[in-house]
Amino acid sequence: MADNRKHAEPDTVVVGGGLMGACLAWGLARQGLRVCVLDEGDIALRASRANFALVWVQGKGLGFPAYTAWTKAAAAAWPRLDAELKAETGIDVSLDQPGGFTLCLSDRELQANVDMLRQLHTQPGAVAHPYEVLDHEQTKALLPAIGPEVSGSIYCPLDGHVNSLRLFRALHVALEIRGVDYRADHAVETIEPRDKSFVLKGAWGEVRAPRIVLAAGLGNARLAPMVDMVAPLKSSRGQIVVTEKAAPFLRYPVVTVRQTDEGGIMIGASEEANGASLTIDHGISSVMADRAIRMFPQLAELNVVRTWSAFRVMTLDGSPVYEQSRTYPGAFMAMAHSGVTLAPQHAYDLAEAVTAGTIPEGMAVFSTRRFHVPACV
Ligand SMILES: Cc1cc2nc3c(=O)[nH]c(=O)nc-3n(C[C@H](O)[C@H](O)[C@H](O)COP(=O)(O)OP(=O)(O)OC[C@H]3O[C@@H](n4cnc5c(N)ncnc54)[C@H](O)[C@@H]3O)c2cc1C
Numbered sequence: 001m002a003d004n005r006k007h008a009e010p011d012t013v014v015v016g017g018g019l020m021g022a023c024l025a026w027g028l029a030r031q032g033l034r035v036c037v038l039d040e041g042d043i044a045l046r047a048s049r050a051n052f053a054l055v056w057v058q059g060k061g062l063g064f065p066a067y068t069a070w071t072k073a074a075a076a077a078w079p080r081l082d083a084e085l086k087a088e089t090g091i092d093v094s095l096d097q098p099g100g101f102t103l104c105l106s107d108r109e110l111q112a113n114v115d116m117l118r119q120l121h122t123q124p125g126a127v128a129h130p131y132e133v134l135d136h137e138q139t140k141a142l143l144p145a146i147g148p149e150v151s152g153s154i155y156c157p158l159d160g161h162v163n164s165l166r167l168f169r170a171l172h173v174a175l176e177i178r179g180v181d182y183r184a185d186h187a188v189e190t191i192e193p194r195d196k197s198f199v200l201k202g203a204w205g206e207v208r209a210p211r212i213v214l215a216a217g218l219g220n221a222r223l224a225p226m227v228d229m230v231a232p233l234k235s236s237r238g239q240i241v242v243t244e245k246a247a248p249f250l251r252y253p254v255v256t257v258r259q260t261d262e263g264g265i266m267i268g269a270s271e272e273a274n275g276a277s278l279t280i281d282h283g284i285s286s287v288m289a290d291r292a293i294r295m296f297p298q299l300a301e302l303n304v305v306r307t308w309s310a311f312r313v314m315t316l317d318g319s320p321v322y323e324q325s326r327t328y329p330g331a332f333m334a335m336a337h338s339g340v341t342l343a344p345q346h347a348y349d350l351a352e353a354v355t356a357g358t359i360p361e362g363m364a365v366f367s368t369r370r371f372h373v374p375a376c377v
Pocket of ligand 1: 015016017018019020021022038039040041044045046047048049050051052053054055056186187188189215216217218219220223237238239240269310311312313335336337338339340341342
């Protein structure tokens with residue numbers, strides 16, 4: 001493999017080294033491009049180091065069937081990404097796709113979930129995903145540790161989870177192996193389109209490239225207008241609670257409770273319209289913990305060892321955004337809330353689109369143009 005490190009003028013600069021930027025940079029390097037990643041420092045805001053690690057299909061795409069199809073394709077492509085990262089880096093990201101559950105603590109909650117899935121499956125252009133509605137006994141047969149308050153569940157066989165921090169690590173090791181020029185502490189302050197290329201500048205100096213990808217998560221909001229795009233983001237904060245390690249008892253991930261490959265139980269993730277503060281709200285985490293204990297009473301015996309909050313990279317409708325600037329072709333933008341689930345789509349399909357210089361028709365539905373229509377009504 002050619003070592004293309006420290007090229008003064010790379011083919012492509014990726015701004016942001018979170019899961020989105022790392023997947024894309026790896027995918028671009030696989031296509032033979034000379035890639036440079038400009039990232040902030042270690043204490044930067046990174047959803048990629050704070051997520052719940054689900055590879056999740058269930059319920060995705062209400063109001064946007066193309067997103068259901070995209071997510072299903074991602075879940076199907078995950079074993080390939082897992083195998084390729086393992087072969088390239090030796091790192092096992094602990095992909096496990098046994099199917100996943102939404103557990104409900106009342107009949108009303110179960111009915112609301114069933115209604116939502118029916119709506120998803122009957123909307124115009126609906127893309128089906130398999131699911132089963134299970135009562136308490138049927139759920140208990142698969143999840144013996146549930147408590148008496150669980151009235152039922154929804155099971156989708158396509159769901160799963162990974163070790164997300166290890167995924168992040170594997171991608172960065174793979175970047176190193178592929179000779180990607182990864183530069184930490186290189187916050188991009190300005191982007192100037194110049195002679196069919198882009199000059200990116202920061203306190204560290206400047207770099208020029210004919211193609212750039214804005215994969216800076218929440219940072220895209222500031223950077224996108226520099227290449228005549230808009231990053232439609234809204235505030236969404238999530239909290240997660242982690243317990244000490246326990247003997248394996250949870251074979252399947254539940255959308256709000258999962259046992260990691262290392263044994264700890266993750267309880268998550270709240271959805272708060274808060275983009276201002278990362279201070280833990282104990283009122284919210286105690287509700288999350290209480291619900292988790294009602295689902296699995298044995299959790300009451302475990303100590304909480306960690307809790308954190310993080311901002312999501314949440315677009316206005318929750319679905320991903322992939323776009324090329326119309327004014328400045330060669331400048332791409334990519335953002336997605338479900339960056340773990342969609343990692344294979346970003347590493348393979350999106351990287352191929354960026355390499356080809358166009359977002360193909362099937363992917364163009366994820367442009368920001370979808371937000372313009374309601375704005376005109
Ligand atoms: C609580 C929570 C739970 C989640 N659970 C799941 C889940 O279960 N499954 C799932 O699929 N997804 C989940 N997600 C979402 C997932 O974590 C994100 O979609 C993904 O991490 C986004 O990656 P990103 O690279 O776009 O953003 P980030 O990880 O935020 O990375 C952005 C990067 O850009 C850099 N940057 C910003 N500005 C600049 C600049 N000017 N110059 C250079 N670099 C810059 C930052 O330093 C950072 O490194 C969750 C997120 C949260 C917060």
